[in-house]
Amino acid sequence: MEYVYFLANASLTLRVVEYLHGMPQLPVRLMTVIHQIDGWVIKIKTYSPLTPQQDGDFRAFMNELGIPYEPAIRLQMALWSLETGQSPIEVMRRYQVAVVSHGTPDRSDIEAFRQQFTRGLGYCPETLA
Template identity: 80%
Template structure:
């Protein structure tokens, strides 16, 4: 079972990571975080289907932070490639997407990306707030 959402900024993306860490009973397999100019794409893949209650609760949480996302073909292929085990670097080169994190939810990857991107620009865009 997959959940794919578009979030407006890094703070919301970090809230998803924190939520997954605080809910050890959720059987997530991996989380993928992709940064785009206009926001963040977050995919959470579960090991097995959630109960209807868990599914509803998780969808409600995710819908508070973002909107369900229908990716274009480039992002679809990047997500599929990551899921089939291709390296993050190869996927980023091939599909020209910024894969910030893939695997276990990792706050430090998102924070490091935000810091490096902001340092390079000299200011903090709204999507990195």
């Protein structure tokens, strides 16, 4: 199963990572995090289908933080390219997207991106809060 959501800021994205780390019964295969000017797109893919209860609980959690998202074709192609093994740098160049993290849900990738981006701008935009 896969879930694609749009989140408003980095704090919400980090809450998803923490949730996934706290729920070892969820068979998460990979999580992709992409930063856009107006927010964050995350894609979570599982090894196997969730039970109806797990699916409902996970969707309820995600719907509290963000909204289900249908990416535009360029972003769909970027997500697909990452899943087929292309390097994040290659995908960023080809599709002009900011791939923050791909693979195991990782808080440190998101934190590092937020710090570098904020340092470069000299202030913290709302999406990085």
